[in-house]
Amino acid sequence: MGATGALFIAVFLACVVEAVEATTIVLAAGTTRDWRSATIGMAGALAVLAIVVAALGPAVSEVPLRGLRLFVGALLLVFGLQWLRKAILRASGHKALHDEDKIFAQQVAAAAAEPRRSAGLVPDWYGFTLSFKGVLLEGLEVVFIVLTFGANQHDIGLATVAAACAVALVAVAGVAIRSPLRRVPENTMKFVVGIMLTAFGTFWGAEGAGAHWPGSDASLLVLVPGIAVFALAMVAVLRGNQVAAVERS
Amino acid sequence: MAKRLRAFAAFWYDFVVGDDWLVAAGVVASLGVTYALSQAAVPAWWLVPLSLVLLLPVSLWRATRRGG
Numbered sequence: 001m002g003a004t005g006a007l008f009i010a011v012f013l014a015c016v017v018e019a020v021e022a023t024t025i026v027l028a029a030g031t032t033r034d035w036r037s038a039t040i041g042m043a044g045a046l047a048v049l050a051i052v053v054a055a056l057g058p059a060v061s062e063v064p065l066r067g068l069r070l071f072v073g074a075l076l077l078v079f080g081l082q083w084l085r086k087a088i089l090r091a092s093g094h095k096a097l098h099d100e101d102k103i104f105a106q107q108v109a110a111a112a113a114e115p116r117r118s119a120g121l122v123p124d125w126y127g128f129t130l131s132f133k134g135v136l137l138e139g140l141e142v143v144f145i146v147l148t149f150g151a152n153q154h155d156i157g158l159a160t161v162a163a164a165c166a167v168a169l170v171a172v173a174g175v176a177i178r179s180p181l182r183r184v185p186e187n188t189m190k191f192v193v194g195i196m197l198t199a200f201g202t203f204w205g206a207e208g209a210g211a212h213w214p215g216s217d218a219s220l221l222v223l224v225p226g227i228a229v230f231a232l233a234m235v236a237v238l239r240g241n242q243v244a245a246v247e248r249s
Numbered sequence: 250m251a252k253r254l255r256a257f258a259a260f261w262y263d264f265v266v267g268d269d270w271l272v273a274a275g276v277v278a279s280l281g282v283t284y285a286l287s288q289a290a291v292p293a294w295w296l297v298p299l300s301l302v303l304l305l306p307v308s309l310w311r312a313t314r315r316g317g
Contacts, residue, residue, distance in 0.1 A: 070280065075265065077276045081301070082267040085308050094313050140264075201276075202297045209280045210287025211294040223298070230302065234309060241313070 006220060007153050008162045010196035014145045015166035017189050018138040021103075023174040025134030028107035033116075033127030040122055041131030049139040053147070060151045066208050072148040073205025080197030084231055087191035092238035142167070145197075152204055195231060199223040269311060275304040 022042075030038035060068065089095035107130070114126045122128045146163045150156030203213065203220055213219040266273045279300035286293035 070284075074276055074280055077297070077301075078265065078267065078273045081272045081276070081305060081308065082269070084305065085269065085272070085312065088305075088309060089312055198301065202301065205276070205280050206283050206294055206297040209283040209293070209297075211283050211292070211296070213294050219294075226298070227301070230305070234305060238309065238313065 004153070004155065004158065006196065006200075006224065007149055007155065008158060010193065010200060011145055011149050011159045011162035012166045013189050013196070014193045015142050015163040016170055017186060017193060018142050019167045019170035020186055022135045022138035023170055024104050025107060025138075026131045027174060028104055029127040029131040029134070032108045032112050033130070034124035037122050037124040037127035038131040041128040041133075042135045044128075045132045045135035045139060048136060049143055052140075052143055056143075056147055057156060060147050063151075065152075066210075068208070069152055069204040070208025072152055073201050073203070073208050075144075076148065076197050076201030077205050078201075080194055080199075080201045083190055083194030084198055084227075085194075087187065087194045088231055088234050088238065090187055091191060091235045093242050094238060149200065152200075191231070195224060195228045199227050202227075269308045271311065272304055272308050275300055279304075 026038050026042050029041065063071075086095065117125045119125045119128075142163055146159045147156070150159030153159070199220060202223055207213060215222075279297050283293045283296045286296065
């Protein structure tokens with residue numbers, strides 16, 4: 001697996017995670033409020049995201065590669081470390097696991113409490129805004145990942161295909177079962193995505209800052225497993241601390 | 250207007266920096282030092298991985314101390 005394969009996997013997994021979260025929100029808006037409003041909200045958010053991609057895509061491609069890698073590497077590193085930190089805390093029992101059923105139930109309870117109000121073509125404004133905001137916010141991360149990974153590897157096309165496959169897969173599954181996608185191993189996927197974002201961020205950030213990696217792109221094949229082993233070691237250490245704390249109390 | 254600007258700034262702070270500002274500050278500092286070393290023709294590829302090895306445990310320790 002070269003850098004191209006790693007690019008596809010990183011974008012695909014990140015987009016599946018974001019798409020699952022957006023699907024949970026749209027399903028909550030659709031089932032408790034109004035499917036038409038939820039669908040219009042989702043379509044509106046996707047239209048805004050398409051405009052963002054159309055506007056930023058060519059602009060990002062024009063930025064000099066070194067500056068782009070420094071900027072994007074820094075952001076990916078920060079994002080990746082935040083994802084990894086949460087994933088390690090979840091895996092070691094210091095933070096509750098991400099639970100789509102619970103999030104769905106919370107969204108449903110909040111949606112059921114709001115009064116119904118129509119506006120223009122939208123029969124239910126609350127359902128529309130819930131769906132619109134959910135898809136837009138989760139989608140912004142997808143757009144960022146696609147543009148940055150694609151531009152850095154000179155392959156926005158492949159990054160777009162990976163994202164489209166992920167979103168289509170999750171959308172079809174969501175429509176088919178019309179309930180939260182609880183079988184998706186979201187916590188494990190977040191762990192993997194955190195590792196990939198951190199590895200690519202480390203590689204591009206250092207390169208953008210002027211460093212030269214031994215073996216060039218091949219160093220990613222050391223960075224990815226190296227960060228994975230380190231993260232798993234952190235999980236083991238935190239679990240050990242947790243057990244020791246319980247035994248002391 | 251000021252309230253909306255604050256909300257806009259808070260959204261981007263949360264989107265970019267997230268839960269632990271120390272991670273963001275550490276990343277920026279390590280890239281800055283990498284740049285300085287590279288300008289001085291010193292091999293600097295090892296610095297960012299080393300900063301991860303330091304930053305991640307510190308951030309986890311801070312998170313577990315305040316309960317996740």
